[in-house]
Amino acid sequence: MQSLFSLLKYLKPYTFFAIIGPLFMCVEVGMDLLQPMIMQHIIDNGIATNDTSYVVKMSLLMLLVAVIGLIGGIGCSIYSTKAAVNFATDIRQDVFQKVERFSAKNTDQFGAGKLITIATNDITSVQMAVMMTLKILVRSPLLFIGSVIIVFISAREFFSILLILIPLLTIVNWYFMKNAGKLFRKVQEAIDKMNTKLQENLTGIRVVKALGRQDYEKKGFAEINEEQTRINTSANQMIMGLMPVMLFLVNIGVVAALWMGVIKVDNGTTEVGVILAFINYLTITLNALISSSHVLMAITRAFPSAERIQQVLNTKMDIENKVESYEPSSIKGDIEFRNVSFSYSKNGELVLKGLNFRARQGEKIGIIGTIGSGKSTLIKLLPRLYDVDTGEIIIDGKNIKDYKLEQLREEIGVIPQKAMLFSGTIAENLRFGKENASKEEMEAATATANASEFIDKLDQRFEHVLTQGGNNLSGGQKQRLSIARAFIRKPAIVILDDSTSAVDALSEKEILNTLYQEYEQSTTFIIASKISSIMNADRILVMEDGKIVGAGTHHELLEQNNVYQDIYNTQGGKEGMIHESASN
Numbered sequence: 001m002q003s004l005f006s007l008l009k010y011l012k013p014y015t016f017f018a019i020i021g022p023l024f025m026c027v028e029v030g031m032d033l034l035q036p037m038i039m040q041h042i043i044d045n046g047i048a049t050n051d052t053s054y055v056v057k058m059s060l061l062m063l064l065v066a067v068i069g070l071i072g073g074i075g076c077s078i079y080s081t082k083a084a085v086n087f088a089t090d091i092r093q094d095v096f097q098k099v100e101r102f103s104a105k106n107t108d109q110f111g112a113g114k115l116i117t118i119a120t121n122d123i124t125s126v127q128m129a130v131m132m133t134l135k136i137l138v139r140s141p142l143l144f145i146g147s148v149i150i151v152f153i154s155a156r157e158f159f160s161i162l163l164i165l166i167p168l169l170t171i172v173n174w175y176f177m178k179n180a181g182k183l184f185r186k187v188q189e190a191i192d193k194m195n196t197k198l199q200e201n202l203t204g205i206r207v208v209k210a211l212g213r214q215d216y217e218k219k220g221f222a223e224i225n226e227e228q229t230r231i232n233t234s235a236n237q238m239i240m241g242l243m244p245v246m247l248f249l250v251n252i253g254v255v256a257a258l259w260m261g262v263i264k265v266d267n268g269t270t271e272v273g274v275i276l277a278f279i280n281y282l283t284i285t286l287n288a289l290i291s292s293s294h295v296l297m298a299i300t301r302a303f304p305s306a307e308r309i310q311q312v313l314n315t316k317m318d319i320e321n322k323v324e325s326y327e328p329s330s331i332k333g334d335i336e337f338r339n340v341s342f343s344y345s346k347n348g349e350l351v352l353k354g355l356n357f358r359a360r361q362g363e364k365i366g367i368i369g370t371i372g373s374g375k376s377t378l379i380k381l382l383p384r385l386y387d388v389d390t391g392e393i394i395i396d397g398k399n400i401k402d403y404k405l406e407q408l409r410e411e412i413g414v415i416p417q418k419a420m421l422f423s424g425t426i427a428e429n430l431r432f433g434k435e436n437a438s439k440e441e442m443e444a445a446t447a448t449a450n451a452s453e454f455i456d457k458l459d460q461r462f463e464h465v466l467t468q469g470g471n472n473l474s475g476g477q478k479q480r481l482s483i484a485r486a487f488i489r490k491p492a493i494v495i496l497d498d499s500t501s502a503v504d505a506l507s508e509k510e511i512l513n514t515l516y517q518e519y520e521q522s523t524t525f526i527i528a529s530k531i532s533s534i535m536n537a538d539r540i541l542v543m544e545d546g547k548i549v550g551a552g553t554h555h556e557l558l559e560q561n562n563v564y565q566d567i568y569n570t571q572g573g574k575e576g577m578i579h580e581s582a583s584n
């Protein structure tokens with residue numbers, strides 16, 4: 001409950017809309033309450049005495065009251081909607097901004113599926129609760145209290161019916177809401193699971209198809225979907241069940257009123273108009289209660305959603321700038337790992353174990369090793385996607401934790417294993433690397449990345465539009481653009497994480513040669529699975545089981561390092577290297 005209240009601060013900029021909306025509603029409520037009273041007068045004072053001019057006068061008044069009520073209703077809808085939609089938009093913006101600032105560890109904790117559900121379903125459910133509260137929560141209590149008071153004053157002979165019905169209706173309402181609230185919490189969790197499955201399948205659709213796993217995935221999705229349907233059905237049945245039970249109770253009230261009314265009219269202690277007015281007020285009371293229960297249901301539903309939104313907003317960033325962060329005019333790229341250890345989870349197994357090495361400015365460092373030995377993890381620590389558990393990483397004599405995060409990341413050009421492009425033009429994708437990149441810079445970066453050739457063949461060259469994830473390009477083309485995007489900022493530190501695996505051997509050689517020549521000053525890490533990709537590096541680090549088990553040039557390692565020799569032999573030894581060179 002606290003979470004939902006805390007979110008209400010987002011309504012502050014829209015206080016005017018949030019106040020004026022319910023005020024309009026008060027007008028509508030006032031008019032709604034007047035209607036049965038006017039009707040009672042028409043019946044008892046006009047129709048009963050055959051006074052036509054009185055009936056016409058009062059009917060016109062009734063029409064006026066209806067028009068004023070209509071204006072009130074429309075005004076309330078317009079302003080309440082404005083307040084609620086803007087409130088939700090601001091929360092969504094903040095959630096997005098927060099997630100953008102998340103460290104990789106923060107993102108791992110939530111998972112993409114849950115974050116998507118929070119940014120969509122949960123925020124919509126909170127928006128709904130606020131909108132309904134502004135529209136109905138004011139209306140219902142006012143109608144309810146107004147009706148009870150009017151019945152007490154003008155139809156007291158029927159007040160006992162209300163005294164019995166109201167507690168009954170309240171208990172029924174409370175019972176249904178309590179149970180539906182529990183079910184809706186489960187609904188959100190089921191939607192999380194469904195979104196995770198959907199997201200995985202949509203991003204990996206090619207793999208699913210290529211491996212012929214459609215049936216398996218269909219079955220998996222059907223199970224999750226069925227679970228979601230089951231819980232959702234129960235939750236909605238619970239809400240829908242409320243209405244008939246309430247109507248039944250009110251109908252009993254109407255029968256009781258008619259029964260008592262007939263006796264009282266016979267005795268001459270009441271008039272027909274009073275009975276009709278009472279039945280009208282009874283219906284208003286019922287509608288008020290049902291509407292309130294809908295709002296309360298929406299609020300109950302919004303509680304777990306608000307909690308989940310707050311979880312994101314209150315997440316403590318585990319990687320942030322220091323209060324006085326270091327911002328040198330430029331970074332040279334002299335790097336040192338001092339006894340660095342790291343694990344992905346608290347108390348989890350160490351993935352990197354006491355790493356020590358130094359890379360001088362401009363040095364080209366190859367990294368090779370067994371599968372899962374920690375190569376990618378090592379380079380994820382440089383731009384602080386994750387922070388070291390123990391030890392320190394020093395750049396130009398300063399701990400990387402002292403640098404302003406934005407500057408540190410700007411000076412590092414990472415080319416990930418899997419080229420990740422965004423929907424938009426090629427130029428827009430390149431500007432991801434450097435916001436204000438000129439045409440000349442784009443030409444130069446794409447030439448270095450060996451991407452000019454395929455771009456020149458596109459009619460609109462840099463204005464060619466990429467679909468989501470750049471899926472209208474080949475793997476090699478995507479990889480080249482991803483390389484160009486990193487090169488365009490001329491970073492002090494370049495990291496290639498097996499990034500040339502999708503390009504052919506000749507292009508790989510050209511890309512690396514250009515990198516060696518044009519980025520002579522940039523300290524470069526080249527993670528590779530093939531020895532041929534790194535044999536010309538100034539130094540090669542060999543990794544096994546989270547440790548550096550060898551460092552040296554290709555020839556030194558061939559002579560001294562068993563792990564390197566094993567990799568060399570599994571890649572065909574000397575013949576394999578000759579074959580690679582020949583294919584180049």
Ligand SMILES: Nc1ncnc2c1ncn2[C@@H]1O[C@H](COP(=O)(O)OP(=O)(O)OP(=O)(O)O)[C@@H](O)[C@H]1O
Pocket residue numbers: 108344351369370371372373374375376377378
């Ligand atoms: N996000 C993560 N959460 C938890 N464990 C992870 C995560 N990423 C990697 N790991 C684990 O850390 C270890 C090292 O992984 P890493 O990707 O650094 O190895 P690698 O040497 O680059 O492997 P490869 O050659 O297969 O690319 C592996 O055991 C892997 O399972």
